[in-house]
Amino acid sequence: METTKQYNTRAILGSLLICGFVGFFSETALNVAISNLMDVFHIEAATAQWLTTGFLLTLGILMPVSGLLLQRFSTRQLFTGSLVSLIVGTFVAALSVNFEMLMVARVLQALGMGLLLPLMFNTILVIFPPEKRGEAMGFVGLVIMFAPATGPTVAGILIEYLSWQYIFWLSLPFLVIGLLVGLKYLENVTEVTKPRIDLLSVILSTIGFGGVVFGFSKAGEGTGGWGSAVVLISIGAGLIALVLFTLRQIWMRDPMMNLGVFKFPMYIVGLLMVLSCMLIMMSSMIILPMFLQNGLKMSAFTTGLILLPGSVLNGILSPRMGRLFDRYGPKWLVIPGLAIVAVMMWSFSFISPASSIALIVALHIGIMIGISMVWMPAQTNGLNQLPPELYPHGTAVMNTLQQVAGAIGTAVAVSLLMGGTEQYLRESAAPTAPAELSNAMTFGSHHVFLFAMLVTIISLVIAFFIRRVIVDRAELKTT
The missing domain is CATH 1.20.1250.20 (MFS general substrate transporter like domains)
Incomplete structure (x- = not known):
């Protein structure tokens, strides 16, 4: 099905890619600073790991609900919400004086990325005809791969010559530019249908996907391994919740995640x-x-x-x-x-x-x-x-x-x-x-x-x- 309405596809794609690039950059750049942050905040490796685990966990919880959000809110509303969350999270991270403050900032950044990523893919599917989507998706691939690749290298330079806070100070102006470009050119490209929110589906998806991501992330830390009670309980509870979530989506007339x-x-x-x-x-x-x-x-x-x-x-x-x-x-x-x-x-x-x-x-x-x-x-x-x-x-x-x-x-x-x-x-x-x-x-x-x-x-x-x-x-x- 070809789109009949003409959009300023370059400006729309450009604003989304700028914001996505900065989001992915800050996600991986902080990994290089983990050892430095352990010394600065006087925390153990297992605690510092939460800066990554918490980010992934937030994404794992938010992603299943993104399909519902894309139908309940307009494109501009979701874009603005995601950028405000990213900007506030990045600003708080740059000002962080303790681990707890930085952890809150990481969750805000993850919320922003959790809204921005599905919005980016959905917008491309709507504004580009099928015969041109490959190239547009390729630019998304450039962001997804190039930003995480440059993150550790740039962060290494910033930490060596300045401080870890400059990872976020460097990101902040680009996010503001992306927001301003998006507010000027981004249009509402999808129809808002306001589907009913099924609270039980939201709870089951949160426990299911959140539990599985958290369990595997804890196992990946290498501290307790696969035999850890936390890992086994998290993955077990997550799998049970996912089975129940799947059955509910199949039975519902208007499912939260249409299987x-x-x-x-x-x-x-x-x-x-x-x-x-x-x-x-x-x-x-x-x-x-x-x-x-x-x-x-x-x-x-x-x-x-x-x-x-x-x-x-x-x-x-x-x-x-x-x-x-x-x-x-x-x-x-x-x-x-x-x-x-x-x-x-x-x-x-x-x-x-x-x-x-x-x-x-x-x-x-x-x-x-x-x-x-x-x-x-x-x-x-x-x-x-x-x-x-x-x-x-x-x-x-x-x-x-x-x-x-x-x-x-x-x-x-x-x-x-x-x-x-x-x-x-x-x-x-x-x-x-x-x-x-x-x-x-x-x-x-x-x-x-x-x-x-x-x-x-x-x-x-x-x-x-x-x-x-x-x-x-x-x-x-x-x-």
Whole structure:
């Protein structure tokens, strides 16, 4: 179905991308400052981890409700609300004098991002015709990959020469500019239908998705592991609530999250591709910096520089991959992309402390190129098959499950890393020697890369079923 109304698509997309970039930048930039914040606020690592866990938990709770919010509030109302939350959160973070104040700021930032991300995807689906969505989604991919990539590097410079507060002071003016541009050009692009709020669905989704994300995040911290009572109770309660939530959505006439999106096969294939990319990214990309810092004894700043070329290239290629998708469809991008990622992951399973920096940079670039060929083309193709009335629900399901996949990928990666490291040290004759500790970290990392390769191969098999969705005014067809 083509949109008949003409929008200032460049200005609208520009304002959304500016705000999204700053939001993703501040999300990852703070990770580099964790050690510094532990000293400044006199807190333990487990407490400091809440700056990340709390952010993810807030997203996990808000994302399922985003489909409902997109229908109850106008585009401008949601945009303004998300930007006000981001600006206030960033301002409070810059002024924080203790951990509690910074934690509140992080929750406000997460609320802003939780509203902005689904709004960005939904707005693109409405204002761009299907034959131009690939390129537009590619620019979103640029933001999603490039901002987190530059975050650690820029933060490392700011912390070294100024202080951690400047991470937020740097972000603040760009958010204000994005808000002003959006207020001038952003129009209300969706119809406000005011669906009834089902309180029980909201409670079940909060317990369900929040419990699962929290449980896996705690397991990923590596403190209590999978046997921790908190982890088991959180995941168990979350899964039970999710089953009840699913049943309620099926029975309801006007569900909060319309699971009818799963009736569209290409949406399912696209969703599986996106979730596999998230698993691959989170499981491997959280381990690679740990390997570089603990295995090769490199600084956080140097690690950021090593990972920067691949991530920047991924961001640059995303719009180009979007244009190729618009022209040729997803199959000729997704299948080769996954094949490249599988080869790179297999190669990473052979790295050692003696491996050259050039080899690691080259392999990382290969992964990032492959991911750019898969993520946005598969996501756009899947969303293209949905009728317009399901756009809010399709983006809500996709964004919610991405948070879950990210938490799972992180937890599995940390568990595999720790398990492999402990196994190596148990069999080592000198388990406390620095060289053996590096070898143990390498051995554990190999487990993670092999897991990521297995996920990639499974995704590659699924990718052979992908078909291009062609939208023909009144009906949706696949070829």
